[in-house]
Amino acid sequence: MKKSILLTLLTLAAAAQADDAVISKKLHDFGLKQVEISASPVKGLRSVVTEQGIFYASEDGKYYLQGSLVELTDKGQPVDLSNAPLLGKLEALKDEMIVFPAKDEKYAITVFFDTSCHYCQLLHKDIAKYNEKGITVRYLAFPRNGMNSGVARQMETVFSGEDKAKLLDDLENGRKVAETPVNKVRKHYQLGHQFGVNGTPAIITPKGALIPGYVKADEMLKTLQEEAASS
Numbered sequence: 001m002k003k004s005i006l007l008t009l010l011t012l013a014a015a016a017q018a019d020d021a022v023i024s025k026k027l028h029d030f031g032l033k034q035v036e037i038s039a040s041p042v043k044g045l046r047s048v049v050t051e052q053g054i055f056y057a058s059e060d061g062k063y064y065l066q067g068s069l070v071e072l073t074d075k076g077q078p079v080d081l082s083n084a085p086l087l088g089k090l091e092a093l094k095d096e097m098i099v100f101p102a103k104d105e106k107y108a109i110t111v112f113f114d115t116s117c118h119y120c121q122l123l124h125k126d127i128a129k130y131n132e133k134g135i136t137v138r139y140l141a142f143p144r145n146g147m148n149s150g151v152a153r154q155m156e157t158v159f160s161g162e163d164k165a166k167l168l169d170d171l172e173n174g175r176k177v178a179e180t181p182v183n184k185v186r187k188h189y190q191l192g193h194q195f196g197v198n199g200t201p202a203i204i205t206p207k208g209a210l211i212p213g214y215v216k217a218d219e220m221l222k223t224l225q226e227e228a229a230s231s
Contacts, residue, residue, distance in 0.1 A: 022061035023048060038085060041071065047085045053194055054085060077230035083195055083208035090191065090204065096184050098139040098164045100127045106134030107224040110204040112142035112192040115158075115171045116151050117200045119214040124172055129217035135224065139168070140188040142200050147186055153179035160184060 020037040023046060027035050032050045040047040040056055048055040048064075055066050071079045090110060097110070109130075113120040130137050141159060143152035157180040158167040171177045192202065196210055203211040203220070205227055215223070 019059045019061065020046065023057045026061050027055075036085075041069065041081055041084075049085050049089075049194065051190065051194070053196060054082060073230050077226055079207065079227070079230045080209040081207075083204070083210060086191070086194055087208050089194070090208075093140060093187065093191065094138070096140075096159060096188070098159065098168055100131060100137045100139075100165070102131040102134045102136045104134050105136045107206060107221075107228070108136040108138060109206070109220070109224070110138045110140060112140050112188070112195070112197045112200060112202040112204070114142055114144045114151060114200040115155060115168070117144065120201045121172055123201050123214050124168075126217055130220065133217050133221045135217065135220060140192065141185040142189055142192040142197055142202065143185065144200060147182050147189065150179060152182050152185050152189075156180040156182045156185045159188075 023037055024035045027048065027050065032052060034051045036049040037057075038047050038049075042056070044059055045056045046059060048057050053066065055064050056069070057064050067082075069081045071081055073079055111120075111123065113123070115121075127137055141152070141155040143149050143155055145151060154171055154177045157178050158164055158171055160180060160183075161167045167177060195202070195204060195208075197212075199212060201214055203215060205211065205224060207227055209227065211223065
């Protein structure tokens with residue numbers, strides 16, 4: 001009996017790999033070179049992570065769609081599952097983040113930000129209020145003017161420095177920071193694009209939902225509580 005179950009699982013796995021190969025080839029033919037395929041919450045669809053964001057593909061590789069994937073739960077709150085396949089990539093960068101930890105952490109958000117962005121500066125001034133409400137804030141870089149901008153090179157210096165928080169404060173307060181050829185910032189920027197970031201600040205919740213713009217601490221806490229209650 002156990003042998004029969006194992007053979008069935010191996011057969012299903014081989015079929016999935018064959019389907020994934022078809023999907024990869026079709027997307028490669030359209031110019032998408034970085035393709036990662038995994039199961040999706042919807043039967044008959046595969047999640048496809050590319051440099052252009054997340055797609056969903058039929059298992060035969062014939063149909064593709066892009067957009068929000070939302071689960072309606074019994075608890076009444078819709079759950080946005082669209083970016084769930086990217087959460088592992090996000091956590092893989094945790095050692096590169098600039099983190100402002102809450103003493104009594106209840107939630108942790110990740111913010112893609114640009115030091116030249118006015119609304120990012122407003123959010124940064126609210127860090128203490130976020131922390132007081134149990135919200136840890138983690139920063140990743142998203143220079144709005146791209147990798148060739150001076151801001152991108154300055155942010156590289158910040159994220160590569162020993163005292164990242166001090167360098168960040170220097171940059172936020174208009175003090176001069178040296179420029180460094182981009183490396184880490186490029187990874188942050190690319191991941192931001194995959195999440196669908198097109199402006200800053202852009203907040204990623206613990207479940208991967210994208211919240212664009214500056215959000216006050218009280219409103220952020222309410223949103224996080226609602227997200228947690230929906231699971």
